[in-house]
Amino acid sequence: MSVLSNSSMAPLNIAIIGGGPSGLTLANLLANSPETINVTVFERDASPTSRITKGGTLDLHADTGLAALDAAGLRAAFNARARADFSSSVFSIADRHGKLVFKHSDDSETSNSRPEIDREDLRELLLNALPEGIIRWGAHVSSITSDGTLVFGTSGKQEPTLGKYDLVVGAEGAWSKVRGHLTDTRPVFSGIGGYELHILNPDSKYPEISKRVGNGLYFTLGSGLALTGQRLGSGSIMIYSFQRLKGPNDAQDLIDRCGGDLVRVQGELKKRYEDAGWSAELLEWIAVADPKTIRAWPLYEYVLPDGHVFTHKPGWTVIGDAAHVMTPFAGEGVNAAMRDALELAKRVKEVAELDREGRAEVLDRAVKEYEEEMFGRSREVMSETMRNKNVMYTDNAPESFLEMVKELMGGGPLPDA
Numbered sequence: 189m190s191v192l193s194n195s196s197m198a199p200l201n202i203a204i205i206g207g208g209p210s211g212l213t214l215a216n217l218l219a220n221s222p223e224t225i226n227v228t229v230f231e232r233d234a235s236p237t238s239r240i241t242k243g244g245t246l247d248l249h250a251d252t253g254l255a256a257l258d259a260a261g262l263r264a265a266f267n268a269r270a271r272a273d274f275s276s277s278v279f280s281i282a283d284r285h286g287k288l289v290f291k292h293s294d295d296s297e298t299s300n301s302r303p304e305i306d307r308e309d310l311r312e313l314l315l316n317a318l319p320e321g322i323i324r325w326g327a328h329v330s331s332i333t334s335d336g337t338l339v340f341g342t343s344g345k346q347e348p349t350l351g352k353y354d355l356v357v358g359a360e361g362a363w364s365k366v367r368g369h370l371t372d373t374r375p376v377f378s379g380i381g382g383y384e385l386h387i388l389n390p391d392s393k394y395p396e397i398s399k400r401v402g403n404g405l406y407f408t409l410g411s412g413l414a415l416t417g418q419r420l421g422s423g424s425i426m427i428y429s430f431q432r433l434k435g436p437n438d439a440q441d442l443i444d445r446c447g448g449d450l451v452r453v454q455g456e457l458k459k460r461y462e463d464a465g466w467s468a469e470l471l472e473w474i475a476v477a478d479p480k481t482i483r484a485w486p487l488y489e490y491v492l493p494d495g496h497v498f499t500h501k502p503g504w505t506v507i508g509d510a511a512h513v514m515t516p517f518a519g520e521g522v523n524a525a526m527r528d529a530l531e532l533a534k535r536v537k538e539v540a541e542l543d544r545e546g547r548a549e550v551l552d553r554a555v556k557e558y559e560e561e562m563f564g565r566s567r568e569v570m571s572e573t574m575r576n577k578n579v580m581y582t583d584n585a586p587e588s589f590l591e592m593v594k595e596l597m598g599g600g601p602l603p604d605a
Contacts, residue, residue: 198544199222199223199224199225199226199540200224200225200226200354200355200536200539200540200547200551201226201228201352201353201354201355202218202225202226202227202228202353202354202355202356202357202536203228203230203338203349203353203355203356203357204227204228204229204230204357204359205230205329205338205356205357205358205359205360205364205365205366206229206230206231206232206358206359206360206361206364206508206510207229207231207233207311207315207323207359208311208359208360208361208508208509208525209307209310209311209314209508209522209525209526210359210507210508210509210510210522210525210526210528210529211229211231211357211359211360211507211508211529212229212311212314212315212318213256213257213260213314213525213526213529213530214357214359214507214528214529214532214533215227215229215314215318215322215323216260216262216314216317216318217256217259217260217529217530217533217537218533218536218537219318219319219322220260220261221537221540222319224537224540224541225536225537225540227322228322228324228353229318229322229323229324230324230327230329230338230340231323231324231325231326231327232326232327232328232329232341232360233325233326234325234326235325235326236312236315236325243306243307243308244306244307244384244418244420244426244428245304245305245306245307245418245419245420245421245426246304246305246306246307246310246519246522246523247302247303247304247519248266248270248302248303248304248305248522248523248526249301249302249520249523250301250302251527252520252523252524252526252527252530253522253523253526253527254266254303255527255530256526256527256529256530257526259530259533259534260317262313262314262317265313265316265317266303266305266310266313267303269305269309269310269313269421270303270304270305271303271304271305271403271421278291278292278293278402278403278404278405279291279292279293279404279405279407280292280402280404280405280406280407281407281408281409281586281589281590281593282406282407282408282409282586283408283409283410283586284408284409284410284411284413284461284464284465284466284467284470285410285465285466285467286408286467286469286470289586289590290586290590290593293404304421305421306420306421306422307522309421310522326341327340327341328340328341329360329365329366330342330365331365332365332366332368332369333346335348335350336348336349336350336356336369336503336504337349337350349503350503353503354503354548354551355503355504355505355536355551355555356503356504356505357504357505357506357507357532358370358504358505358506358507358510358511359506359507359508359510359525359529360510361508361509361510361513362375362488362509362510362513363375364506364509364510366504366505366506366510367498367506367510367511369501369504370498370499370501370504370505370506371498371499373490373495373496373498375488375489375490375513376488376489376490376491376495377435377436377486377487377488378486378487378488378489378515378577379432379433379581380430380431380432380433380487380515380577380581381430381431381433381436381438381439381484381485381486381487382414382428382429382430382431382433382439382484382485383428383429383439383453383457383482383483383484383485384426384427384428384429384481384482384483384485385426385427385429385454385474385477385478385479385481385482385483386424386425386426386427386477386478386481387417387424387425387426387427387473387476387477387478388424388478389423389424390423390424390425391423393476394472394476396469397417397425397472397473397476398425400417400469401417401418401419401425402419403419404418404419405417405418405419406418407580407586407589408466408470408586409580409581409585409586409589410464410465410466410585410586411464411465411466411583412431412432412464412581412582412583412585413429413430413431413460413461413464413466414428414429414430414431414580414581414585415427415428415429415461415466415470415473415474416428416430417473427473427474427477428485429457429461429474430485430487430581431460431581432581433486436486436488437486438486439484439485439486440484440486442456442457442484443482443484450479450480450482451479453479453482454474454475454477454479454482457474458471458474458475461474487515487516488513488515489513489514489515489570489573489574490512490513490514490570492567492570492571492574493567494563494567496511496512496563496566496567496570497563498559500555500556500559502548502552502555503552505532505555505558505559507525507528507529507532507562508521508524508525508528508529509521509525511528511562511566512524512562512566512569512570514569514570514573514574515573515574515577516573517573517576517577517580518569518572518573518576520569520572520573521573524565524566524569527565528558528562528566531558531561531562532555532558535554535555535557535558536551536554536555538554539551539554575592576589576592579591579592
């Protein structure tokens with residue numbers, strides 16, 4: 189194989205479907221090789237500011253999310269936005285009565301090895317770093333025909349991919365149309381679902397709640413229910429209310445039964461916890477949240493060990509949730525997605541340096557190699573996530589969760605709460 193010469197220079201054309209963390213990370217990694225790679229991102233949002241729900245806080249890990257940012261030359265920009273102070277690493281567990289049973293605050297020199305950033309800020313960082321014109325806004329891929337033609341939204345506008353793009357990468361989440369082009373296997377409902385809510389201005393309005401949650405992550409577990417508080421960079425607190433549900437539509441069904449009256453939904457949700465014997469101080473978390481922020485959230489996953497595996501198809505692949513959606517109970521989803529982008533970009537950039545003659549076959553082998561590596565790597569993360577889910581939503585939680593934490597910490601005594 190020879191390197192690219194002036195006479196044979198023809199950049200690889202890469203299409204990325206979806207402008208979430210994985211898609212934007214991949215775009216940044218590839219866009220810094222403009223002479224050898226052309227990148228187009230198709231994003232369903234009408235503009236960078238049109239999305240209402242933007243998610244909570246993420247902690248990025250050295251060998252995954254941070255490594256991807258390093259490779260993209262974005263670490264300095266990330267550091268300017270990230271929270272790496274020692275207090276951000278506080279992790280607490282309490283029971284349904286509000287009794288604190290575990291608290292971990294890493295004040296060691298390595299405690300900032302997993303700096304935090306709000307999902308909204310990470311997306312803005314990745315967007316701002318991209319050259320103008322790479323993203324096609326309002327380009328919702330609603331289906332893909334058997335010959336690989338992209339069909340957009342309700343307009344039915346089409347864009348063939350054959351002969352135009354050397355590789356189409358699906359990065360549009362769990363219900364990826366690109367994944368549907370590769371396999372009929374879809375995610376399954378995890379059995380867990382619930383709601384997302386926000387407590388606004390907690391420091392001034394609800395100082396006791398603010399003090400309890402602190403600057404980290406505060407889990408409360410019991411009777412098959414969970415209520416988690418997470419501090420955001422804005423100072424507000426995101427509340428996650430999850431429980432075991434019979435079906436994926438149960439959470440939204442409550443909203444529908446209440447006629448969309450979110451104040452009524454809030455009251456019904458509070459009553460669930462009250463009936464299960466939760467303390468008044470924890471019920472207040474639900475009561476004082478802004479009802480306008482309530483969002484139903486069913487959680488999906490792939491059945492292990494091989495539910496996420498698909499047969500390779502030349503010219504197509506997936507990354508992030510499109511490849512291996514999982515529940516958020518190990519904090520690894522975005523990190524795994526950014527690692528996907530890093531591993532795929534590394535291989536694509538190597539191929540882009542080759543002469544165009546015979547390059548398609550080399551690219552195909554490189555993508556297949558990425559997929560095989562991704563299958564094994566994500567299987568490990570998905571297994572960890574599923575284990576966490578299973579111990580968090582038992583009748584004897586948080587004791588079951590504490591046993592797992594003890595095992596992870598080497599089997600010794602847990603720090604005093």
